[in-house]
Amino acid sequence: MTPVAFVLAAGAGALLRWWAARADRTGRHLGILAVNVLASFVAGLATSLDDPWRTVVSVGFLGALSTFSTVVGDVMGDLAQERRTLAATYLAGSIVVGVGAAWLGLRLG
Amino acid sequence: MSAGRRTSSGSVAPSAGEVNGVSIAAVVVGAVIGSIVRWTLDSWIDDDSAIGPALLVANTIGAFILGVTFGLGADDGRRRLAVGVGLCGGLTSFSAWSVMIAEAFEGGHTADGTALILAHLVAGFSAFIAARAVTRRARRILVGEVGHLG
Numbered sequence: 303m304t305p306v307a308f309v310l311a312a313g314a315g316a317l318l319r320w321w322a323a324r325a326d327r328t329g330r331h332l333g334i335l336a337v338n339v340l341a342s343f344v345a346g347l348a349t350s351l352d353d354p355w356r357t358v359v360s361v362g363f364l365g366a367l368s369t370f371s372t373v374v375g376d377v378m379g380d381l382a383q384e385r386r387t388l389a390a391t392y393l394a395g396s397i398v399v400g401v402g403a404a405w406l407g408l409r410l411g
Numbered sequence: 412m413s414a415g416r417r418t419s420s421g422s423v424a425p426s427a428g429e430v431n432g433v434s435i436a437a438v439v440v441g442a443v444i445g446s447i448v449r450w451t452l453d454s455w456i457d458d459d460s461a462i463g464p465a466l467l468v469a470n471t472i473g474a475f476i477l478g479v480t481f482g483l484g485a486d487d488g489r490r491r492l493a494v495g496v497g498l499c500g501g502l503t504s505f506s507a508w509s510v511m512i513a514e515a516f517e518g519g520h521t522a523d524g525t526a527l528i529l530a531h532l533v534a535g536f537s538a539f540i541a542a543r544a545v546t547r548r549a550r551r552i553l554v555g556e557v558g559h560l561g
Contacts, residue, residue, distance in 0.1 A: 308446070308447075308450065309443050309447075312442050312443050312445075312446035312447075312501055313439040313442060313443055315442070315446075315501075316438050316439060316441075316442030316443075316446075316496070316497060316500055316501055317435065317438060317439065317442075319496075319500060320438050320492075320496055323496075324430075338505040338506065338509075341505065341506035342505065342506045342509035342510065342513075344506070345506035345507060345509065345510045346509075346510055346513060349510065349514075357450070360506075360507070361446070361449070361450050361453065361507075362446060362450075364504070364506045364507075365446055365449060365450075365501070365504040365506065365507060366442045366445075366446050366500065366501045367506070368504055368505035368506040368507075368509075369499070369500040369503055369504070369505055370470040370473060370474070370503035370504060370505045370508060370531070370535060371470070371473040371474050371476075371477045371495075371499035371500060371502070371503040371535070371539075372477075372495070372496075372499070372500060372503075373505065374474045374477065374535045374536055374539050375474075375477050375481065375495070375539065377536075378481075378536070378539060378540070378543075396505070397509075397512075397528065400505060400506075400508075400509040401509050401512045401513050401516070402513075403509065404506070404509035404510045404512070404513035405513040405516070405517060407510075408510070408513055408514065408517060
């Protein structure tokens with residue numbers, strides 16, 4: 303049961319992230335920022351779950367919904383185009399807001 | 412192959428017209444493989460250290476692979492969807508990283524939280540930059556040799 307649910311959750315998380323990235327037309331990575339912050343908040347809440355749901359939700363769905371590599375790639379793309387302010391704001395904002403959302407989720411969970 | 416586009420910001424966001432069964436399958440298959448690898452790493456590697464070694468390995472490998480795809484110029488189309496959006500996105504996790512940092516600061520372990528942030532950023536960006544540079548150089552050398560032979 304868990305492996306099947308894990309696979310379905312990971313696929314759904316990745317598709318939701320892809321949709322969010324496509325929906326963002328600002329060029330400021332707001333789609334990825336939004337899913338990373340949302341996933342961080344829910345992951346904080348989900349720390350109160352027990353296995354196997356914790357594995358399915360946190361590792362499968364939220365792990366695939368959020369992304370570290372895309373943040374790195376987008377920041378490097380911004381720097382290559384000399385958009386340093388956007389790169390710094392995006393990176394720092396992702397960390398500060400993401401960790402803040404995770405902290406809030408931990409407190410509420 | 413339908414081409415993706417780089418946005419004005421250099422984002423790897425895809426173009427609007429490429430949603431079809433193949434592109435959805437590319438994202439899902441890549442993400443499922445990446446997520447299973449991250450899950451396996453989490454099971455194999457002792458995660459008691461402050462820097463979260465299992466997630467550090469996953470995030471670093473994901474950033475490295477993404478750097479290789481950029482170096483190959485494969486950051487467009489289905490390869491970008493399967494590898495960049497799917498595999499690397501599924502392998503790496505921002506939410507798990509955020510929760511680990513928040514737990515460290517919540518528990519008063521400021522040094523651990525700071526180390527977590529710095530370790531993942533330094534490893535991730537270093538891996539991406541090194542992979543992109545080496546791949547670009549190797550590609551130039553190979554293309555040059557082929558051109559010389561031709």
